[in-house]
Amino acid sequence: MLINRTVLRFVTSARGHLALTVLLGLAASAAAVGTAFALAEVVARVLSASAAGSDAGRELGDALAPLAVAAALTLTRAGLLWWRDQCAVRAAIDVKHRVRARLVRHLFALGPAHARRTRSGGVQATLVDGVEHLQAYVGFYLPQVVVSLVVPATLVGILATRDVAVAVLVAVGVLSVPIAQRLWKRLLGERADVHWKAFESYAARIADTLAGIVTLISLGATRRAGQRLAEQAEQLRAATSANLRASLGVYIVTATAMSAGTAGATVLAAVHAAQGSLRPSDVLLVLFLAAECFRPLQDLQTYWHEGFYGLSAARGIAQLLDTPPVVAERPDAAPASLRTPPALSVDDVTYRYPGATQPALREVSLQIPAGSTVAVVGPSGAGKSTLVQLLLRDLDPDSGTVAIDGHDLRDLPLNQLRRTTALVAQDVVLLDGSVWDNIRLAAPDADDAQIMAAVRAARVDELADSLPNGLDTPVGERGGTLSGGQRQRVALARALVARAPVLVLDEATSALDAENEALVTEALHGPGADARTTIVVAHRLSTVARSDLIVVLDAGRVVEAGPPAELARMGGAWARMLQIQRASLQTAGAVR
Amino acid sequence: MSHPPATGVSHPPATGVSNPSATGASNPPATGTPLLSFDGLRVALGPSQPLFAVCVLLNLVSAVAGAAAAALGAWAVSRAILGAPADDLWLPAVLVAGCVVVRTIAVWLEAWLSHAVSFQMMARVRGWIFASLARIAPAGLARRRAGDVATTTLTDSEALEIFYAHTSIYIASSVVTTPVLLAGLAVIDPAVAVAVAPVLVLACVAPLLLRRAAIRHGQAIRETLAELGAEVTENVGAVREIVGYGLTARREERIRHLDEKLGRLQVANTRRAGLETGVAGVVATLGVVVAGAVGGWKVGDGSLAPELLAPAMTLAGYAPSALLQLIGVSRHSGTTRQAAERIAALLYAPTPVDRSGTGTVPDGDTVGLAAERVSFTWPRAANAMRDDAQDAAQADTHAGPGPDAPTLQEIDLRIDAGENVAIAGRSGAGKSTFAALLARLADPDDGAVLAADVDLRELSAESMAAAVGLVPQDVFLFHDTIRSNLLLALTDETPPEDETLWRALETAQIDSLVRSLPAGLDTVVGERGATLSGGERQRLALARAILSGTRALVLDETVSQLDVANERGVRDALAADTSERTTVVIAHRLSTLLGAERIVVLDRGRVVGDGTHDQLLDSCATYRDLVEPQLAALRSSPRM
Numbered sequence A: 001m002l003i004n005r006t007v008l009r010f011v012t013s014a015r016g017h018l019a020l021t022v023l024l025g026l027a028a029s030a031a032a033v034g035t036a037f038a039l040a041e042v043v044a045r046v047l048s049a050s051a052a053g054s055d056a057g058r059e060l061g062d063a064l065a066p067l068a069v070a071a072a073l074t075l076t077r078a079g080l081l082w083w084r085d086q087c088a089v090r091a092a093i094d095v096k097h098r099v100r101a102r103l104v105r106h107l108f109a110l111g112p113a114h115a116r117r118t119r120s121g122g123v124q125a126t127l128v129d130g131v132e133h134l135q136a137y138v139g140f141y142l143p144q145v146v147v148s149l150v151v152p153a154t155l156v157g158i159l160a161t162r163d164v165a166v167a168v169l170v171a172v173g174v175l176s177v178p179i180a181q182r183l184w185k186r187l188l189g190e191r192a193d194v195h196w197k198a199f200e201s202y203a204a205r206i207a208d209t210l211a212g213i214v215t216l217i218s219l220g221a222t223r224r225a226g227q228r229l230a231e232q233a234e235q236l237r238a239a240t241s242a243n244l245r246a247s248l249g250v251y252i253v254t255a256t257a258m259s260a261g262t263a264g265a266t267v268l269a270a271v272h273a274a275q276g277s278l279r280p281s282d283v284l285l286v287l288f289l290a291a292e293c294f295r296p297l298q299d300l301q302t303y304w305h306e307g308f309y310g311l312s313a314a315r316g317i318a319q320l321l322d323t324p325p326v327v328a329e330r331p332d333a334a335p336a337s338l339r340t341p342p343a344l345s346v347d348d349v350t351y352r353y354p355g356a357t358q359p360a361l362r363e364v365s366l367q368i369p370a371g372s373t374v375a376v377v378g379p380s381g382a383g384k385s386t387l388v389q390l391l392l393r394d395l396d397p398d399s400g401t402v403a404i405d406g407h408d409l410r411d412l413p414l415n416q417l418r419r420t421t422a423l424v425a426q427d428v429v430l431l432d433g434s435v436w437d438n439i440r441l442a443a444p445d446a447d448d449a450q451i452m453a454a455v456r457a458a459r460v461d462e463l464a465d466s467l468p469n470g471l472d473t474p475v476g477e478r479g480g481t482l483s484g485g486q487r488q489r490v491a492l493a494r495a496l497v498a499r500a501p502v503l504v505l506d507e508a509t510s511a512l513d514a515e516n517e518a519l520v521t522e523a524l525h526g527p528g529a530d531a532r533t534t535i536v537v538a539h540r541l542s543t544v545a546r547s548d549l550i551v552v553l554d555a556g557r558v559v560e561a562g563p564p565a566e567l568a569r570m571g572g573a574w575a576r577m578l579q580i581q582r583a584s585l586q587t588a589g590a591v592r
Numbered sequence B: 001m002s003h004p005p006a007t008g009v010s011h012p013p014a015t016g017v018s019n020p021s022a023t024g025a026s027n028p029p030a031t032g033t034p035l036l037s038f039d040g041l042r043v044a045l046g047p048s049q050p051l052f053a054v055c056v057l058l059n060l061v062s063a064v065a066g067a068a069a070a071a072l073g074a075w076a077v078s079r080a081i082l083g084a085p086a087d088d089l090w091l092p093a094v095l096v097a098g099c100v101v102v103r104t105i106a107v108w109l110e111a112w113l114s115h116a117v118s119f120q121m122m123a124r125v126r127g128w129i130f131a132s133l134a135r136i137a138p139a140g141l142a143r144r145r146a147g148d149v150a151t152t153t154l155t156d157s158e159a160l161e162i163f164y165a166h167t168s169i170y171i172a173s174s175v176v177t178t179p180v181l182l183a184g185l186a187v188i189d190p191a192v193a194v195a196v197a198p199v200l201v202l203a204c205v206a207p208l209l210l211r212r213a214a215i216r217h218g219q220a221i222r223e224t225l226a227e228l229g230a231e232v233t234e235n236v237g238a239v240r241e242i243v244g245y246g247l248t249a250r251r252e253e254r255i256r257h258l259d260e261k262l263g264r265l266q267v268a269n270t271r272r273a274g275l276e277t278g279v280a281g282v283v284a285t286l287g288v289v290v291a292g293a294v295g296g297w298k299v300g301d302g303s304l305a306p307e308l309l310a311p312a313m314t315l316a317g318y319a320p321s322a323l324l325q326l327i328g329v330s331r332h333s334g335t336t337r338q339a340a341e342r343i344a345a346l347l348y349a350p351t352p353v354d355r356s357g358t359g360t361v362p363d364g365d366t367v368g369l370a371a372e373r374v375s376f377t378w379p380r381a382a383n384a385m386r387d388d389a390q391d392a393a394q395a396d397t398h399a400g401p402g403p404d405a406p407t408l409q410e411i412d413l414r415i416d417a418g419e420n421v422a423i424a425g426r427s428g429a430g431k432s433t434f435a436a437l438l439a440r441l442a443d444p445d446d447g448a449v450l451a452a453d454v455d456l457r458e459l460s461a462e463s464m465a466a467a468v469g470l471v472p473q474d475v476f477l478f479h480d481t482i483r484s485n486l487l488l489a490l491t492d493e494t495p496p497e498d499e500t501l502w503r504a505l506e507t508a509q510i511d512s513l514v515r516s517l518p519a520g521l522d523t524v525v526g527e528r529g530a531t532l533s534g535g536e537r538q539r540l541a542l543a544r545a546i547l548s549g550t551r552a553l554v555l556d557e558t559v560s561q562l563d564v565a566n567e568r569g570v571r572d573a574l575a576a577d578t579s580e581r582t583t584v585v586i587a588h589r590l591s592t593l594l595g596a597e598r599i600v601v602l603d604r605g606r607v608v609g610d611g612t613h614d615q616l617l618d619s620c621a622t623y624r625d626l627v628e629p630q631l632a633a634l635r636s637s638p639r640m
């Protein structure tokens, strides 16, 4: 039998419906057995009538009563089966509902850093298709396991009272099914794992290829990508075939046991009847009962196929649920009272990405005074975005501490931290909806005036003028129908409207033209600026020139930190960066 | 003014997009062919048609052998009851055993072969879908959510495969098997056969009567699942935003809502499907009961041998077996139909950019680019879709002026072969849109874009890819190794020496990073390149474009996330690169603009300036606004 522990955890909640499903399944089987008795009786009466050669008409009248019983029981069975289906589906829906809710919650609990490492297509496969596969497994396969244990056992018992040899024969046939399933179970388990992994990665590959289809077209690489998809499909096929070979083995054993068992029992019963050791009516009963013995097993076999996918999906689900979050909230985390705006400090922090050889940050220390604007600059790959993730606690340092107003971030509840901070990420992601929806979502309680203030500060008003429906224009998936700079401005307005005391801008104006950038920078330094602590990562001189403090990162180390004017005088890294900028413009005669 | 050659008319996928022999995929059915039809099946089967026929035959054999075994058994039993000696039972016993063996073999073979057929067909259907996606992207995909399209490729194709590889076998087999079994019954007794026939009709009628409801349910369920898929995908991509802005509860609620909707639909569906299960569960027994009644009566009046009553009843029980198989899968017919419709919507979607041209760019070193009175407006598909009454009402109250001006208007521009031109302009001016037209991701509404004086619409897909390369503003890297990401740019079947890859990486100034990675070129970069920094991703995409060796290169903000030193390194390396090429650089940053020989200024979709930095400072107000803040920052920063 295919039983999975993760699923069982969720099944307990649907106990009631499942128990009812089992009962109805048993009742339907009982109706079928009753029908078998009645039909045996019909044939027996007709045969005995014709054998006696007596008044055939009256004897036939006798056969009508069992025939009516058979018909009535058959209709009852139809009703019972209908009802069983309803219960089965309700039970399954209940379980799926819980599993999905848990998965989504866990997905969010795993946090942003995990989301960056995971493959969205795979998660979609688990959460949508995987959970759907549970329906047949939970609603139909599991209850049928009970039915196919109870019914054959009972019927073999009844058969034994009539003809022990036949009962033994049927019992052997019946038992061969669970034994075959047991024998194949380990193999199936492994294959199920392989199959699910292949399915998941195929799903992920499809999603990835679709997301990059424009790149493929402009590289003229759609054919090659199509081939690669086909190759991966081939891997999935291989995994599925291996899987099927295993389950076909069980299928063949079951099918053979059923047809050989029924046929063998029938012939044996006929022989016994001919020898006179079995009463005629019992022979017929054996004939019909033997078939009923195998019926639940046959149904189990049908559900097995679907249930099998449920089992492999369950492994995928278990795997996701068992993944620990990248940053976990401490059980004793308590909200701290923070000043508005708070100060931040990074003390001797080292961080290495899993799988990387070099740390992305080494022994980084820096102080970000309350209410100040601190610029983080440095070459691409220096570790600026990594530092941002540590400041927001998307990542925890390997060593050293990041603190807000003197409290280690790890001591605070994640919620408090996230309310305190707002980020405009380097890769802006907008949610499907209008421009307005995207800004509004950061502050459901803000009034329109507050939102409009943020809209103006981020220069979204200017862009709305050029959109077909102004602020109500849909932004498309991930914000795809906006230009790069428009997307950044919407993200900026969204962060501003959240009114978080700590604002982190990671290359937030890199796609803005200088005019808009100047206006945005102006607004950021304008009224209300000292109500927040601002961290700006940027390359453009104009974006960072007015900050209170400049931190220069290079290859994961802080090479310089101080007020811009001071650093410029010192002639260190920052001064050199200025010099290069100036030189690059001077050569073209732009700065005279 | 030249007009696009028959855009908007659908074409079979262009050569170069799908190569039937290479991918093992066949061409999709002719536009408009219903997928769930004999024609659809025939095309999907392709070369697997004989295998399919064998499956139908095996299904027939297993059904008949099963029925024969049971009927012979019943006959033996009846004879025994009626007093035949045990020795007379040998013949039926041997026959029964033979039938069982035949049936077992047939069942096993059919299971094997039908799965082989199904995999071949699935590969074919997925091949069609992908070729169609490549044909209609990006414009044809704009109104579809990515998660939704993924569902179609993955799950809908499975549903279609079930139809092709299983349902259709059962249909064919029911048509053949049922009459055969009924004929067998008629041989025993015609009256019994006639009486049982209506029961079989009942087995067909129930699903047919419920068909409409089945389709409706299937449609709603499928749509909800697709929505759920799209929602999940969006959530995974936006976890940072969702947890950062405290949206978790709301997003969980949205999923819960969809899930509940799905549950309600499935309950409604089961109310119907349960009827089918019920009917399927008793049809066989009903047949037995009817045969028992009629047969018993005929035994009574002496026209049927008594030992044939039980075999007749048994056979009557087997008569609907093929139909039952069919009911078993046709319970999903609604889902199948909806899946087929969604696939058809992709397969038969009109071609927004027809890449079936055959023109080539003359051989030579570089190509010049030109735009001739080009106008372009982005389709408003996304709006139109949501335009239900409520949204429209809201739009009226909130909307800004909502100008209907085209995104690009009458752009006339020549970029000579080998020239290095920069394009500047405010955010939203239409720079990336222009780049998209240069790379032919879309065709202009009016006017023409030319490469080496050939209209892009006339070029074959390969010549186009070889002529113009684009590094888009949002670079995309695949979840794969750096090597695979780079190799996408090359058409040759044999992969080049690593040396070639390293040279491209060096030109893009990303070689040292790649060398420092644990697996070097074989490092996997994560989804969308997530394990790299922003600037590293840009440089890797640049390296890929350089490797492709296109003769004109359009770089959309490709160095925006590099520091100035790095940016200059890239620029110098590109200039020193031996292969001559035309370069169009889109940038905001002054230092980048100054690297070009000529700067073109766009404003609200029009060209408003064209010249060198000094000329533009004097003549172009838009340009002055664009660069003045950057000059000011530099002037005010303290000198050493």
Ligand SMILES: Nc1ncnc2c1ncn2[C@@H]1O[C@H](COP(=O)(O)OP(=O)(O)OP(=O)(O)O)[C@@H](O)[C@H]1O
Residues within 6 Å of the ligand: A116, A353, A354, A356, A360, A379, A380, A381, A382, A383, A384, A385, A386, A387, A426, B530, B531, B532, B533, B534, B535, B536, B561
């Ligand atoms: N998830 C990850 N796994 C492994 N390495 C990573 C990951 N993310 C970043 N890195 C590496 O860590 C280093 C620092 O990356 P980071 O994103 O912090 O750079 P950055 O300073 O923000 O650069 P840029 O200006 O290009 O955005 C880079 O070399 C990058 O390749």
Ligand SMILES: Nc1ncnc2c1ncn2[C@@H]1O[C@H](COP(=O)(O)OP(=O)(O)OP(=O)(O)O)[C@@H](O)[C@H]1O
Residues within 6 Å of the ligand: A466, A467, A480, A481, A482, A483, A484, A485, A486, A511, A512, A513, B378, B379, B407, B425, B426, B427, B428, B429, B430, B431, B432, B433, B434, B473
């Ligand atoms: N796929 C799209 N669908 C609909 N409208 C679009 C699409 N892409 C861009 N637009 C709109 O077309 C206009 C021009 O956008 P484009 O991306 O060309 O600007 P851009 O000059 O590149 O700006 P940026 O400097 O911010 O990248 C914008 O108003 C934008 O909203």
Ligand SMILES: [Mg+2]
Residues within 6 Å of the ligand: A384, A385, A386, A426, A506, B533, B534, B535
């Ligand atoms: Mg970064």
Ligand SMILES: [Mg+2]
Residues within 6 Å of the ligand: A483, A484, A485, B431, B432, B433, B473, B556
């Ligand atoms: Mg752009």
